[in-house]
Amino acid sequence: MSARRPLPWLEPGEPFPPVEQAWGPGDPVPGLLAAGGALDVDTLVRAYAHGIFPWYGPEQPILWWSPDPRMVLQPARFRLHDSLRKALRAALRQGRLEIRIDTAFDAVIAACASTPRPGQDGTWIVPAMQAAYRALHRAGHAHSVETWWDGVLVGGLYLVNLGQAVFGESMFTHRRDASKMALAALVAACRVWGVELIDCQQQTAHLASLGAAPQPRADFVRALRQAIERPAPVWHFDPLYWNALWPHAPLSVATP
Template identity: 65%
Template sequence: MQLPWLVPGEPLPCAASAWGAADPVPGLLAAGGGLDVATLLQAYGNGIFPWFSEGQPILWWSPDPRMVLEAARFRLHRSLRKTLARFASAEGCEIRIDHDFETVIEACSQAPRAGQTGTWILPEMVDAYIALHRAGHAHSIETWIDGELAGGLYCVAIGRAVFGESMFAHRADASKIALAALVCLCRRYDIPMIDCQQNTAHLAGLGAREVPRADFLSHVADSRQQTGPDWRFDPVYWAELLSARPSFTT
């Protein structure tokens, strides 16, 4: 099966045409094209994302099944609950959104994905998502402790469709705190799920699960048309998790 090669500005193929389980690289959709804001919005708005390594062309993906974290199913283990409770009540601890997006994505670019020795967030990807951030469609969730950026994550958002990208931590649990804050924000604004793209044991341990691509694409098509949240974090949002019945006791 021949992989489509795109020139910059050319529309991406339909997500459902991505290579399947019997093809050489399941989930791979196309190669080439560009990383401009318009192309990224078209991609994410149709359940597609870029992922490639140094020396490769831009590669576009839409795996089936798709890994998602449903906000209502977030697993708040006992140890993380205690960490969040301490963080929420401590002076000098706060969640900031979009305070320092560029530093967050640069830090994420230094943290390889599980099982990889290098980064997938190449300089051209950093530049592309900074441009997407300036266009209002990429956001950083930041964990600040005593005036220092301790960890965080960045995501893409189109309406109420939220796509998690990458996270980092300079201090223990700092990235988990940021993810929990994003879950709180999603619960507050009735955003049902966060796209996680690929299955990892870490995400599964937090409650993420695989769903059929068709279901995911239907969710995106509906959510991208809806008004997005106010991208700020109020400490009262912690109650979305901390006042709920514990989902795990380990």
Template identity: 60%
Template sequence: MKLPWLDELAPFPPSASALGPGSDAPGLLAAGGGLSVDRLVNAYRRGIFPWYADGQPVLWWTPDPRMLLPVADFRLHRSLRKTLQRFLRTPGCEVRFDSAFRRVIDACANTPRLGQPGTWIVPEMVDAYVRLHEAGVAHSVETWIDGELVGGLYGLGLGRMVFGESMFAHRTDASKIALAALVAFCRAHQIEQIDCQQHTGHLASLGAAPVSRTRFEAHLAATVALPGPARWAYDAEDWTLLGIPPGPQVASLSP
């Protein structure tokens, strides 16, 4: 099969035409087309995302199956629950939304990962997602200790769907704290699923599970056009939706 090459105006091909499980790149759909805000929003609305290495063209993917985290199934393991309770009681420990988006995505790109010699978050991708953030589409959830950014994640919010992209931790469990805060936020705003794109054992341990591309696309069709959160902001009271007292952080820490 010849991979479709997109120009700036070319539409995406049907997702069913993506390379199948017997290929060298299962889920690969097309190449090219650039990373404009409109192109990226259109892609995510259809369950398509860019993923490529430095020196490659933009590559677009729609894997089958797709890894999703139903927020109702999030596994708050006993150890993480204790970590969260201690974090929320400790002065100087904060969760923030959207206060340092570029720092978060830069940290995701530059934090070494076991078994990964490089990163797919190339400079062109960083600039593109910063533009998405400026357009109110991409968001960060951040873990801070004594004024230091120690962990976090970033992703997209479209309607009542959240698309997780990457996370990092410079302190133990710092990214898990951010993910738990995102899950609590989603529960508070009737967002049922977080897209995790591809399977990892870590995500599976937290409740994520694979679903077929067909089922995923049906969920997108039903949710991305719905009214989303009026504002992406941290609210300490959301922790109660995970069964955790909010502690002293009762006010929003978002700008």
């Protein structure tokens, strides 16, 4: 058995190690790169630009990750399941569904924090993480995609954006399919904007069912470098974006 490699400890402002130094299959926790550091805006932007993200729980130090492979959803390969397609078309025709962007970021991240991931008792979106991403939102790098039903916020997700790279973080739902509708809206917008990369971070069967696939970290980082050099989209959702999901059967969208 090989000796356990030490985990680097970062002081605030210290550069991240190369992602190739993240723990691998033979280490205790594959994908873990470093601990410590800070969650200020500059550090988070540097992390995401290099394919690194924070993820830790209560009573833990800040932990930084760069898994290999990386789960990536290419908007062109998104699978819109028939049940969700029917629910979307019905809701849009009735004028009950509205997608908004960045009108309730704080409410979205708070709702995500109160919704544990499957198989987990608590949340990884600890108060320090919420504060950090609220600051990232104010700096223009984090956004919320919100599902509103009859004028009430019922689901959504939040993400990080650098150039034309999108990093999905977390989602919540208070109504059936509400988070899936937010994701479908994000995919539709990305297709319109020409965004080709939505980072999903971790592999799950649910993400795979939607068209996401594991990508070698080296390929992901290479694509990321190119994407972040392109101009970022203007974060606004036009109902006509929905037609990017079914271009051969355009939908006449009711105005909420």
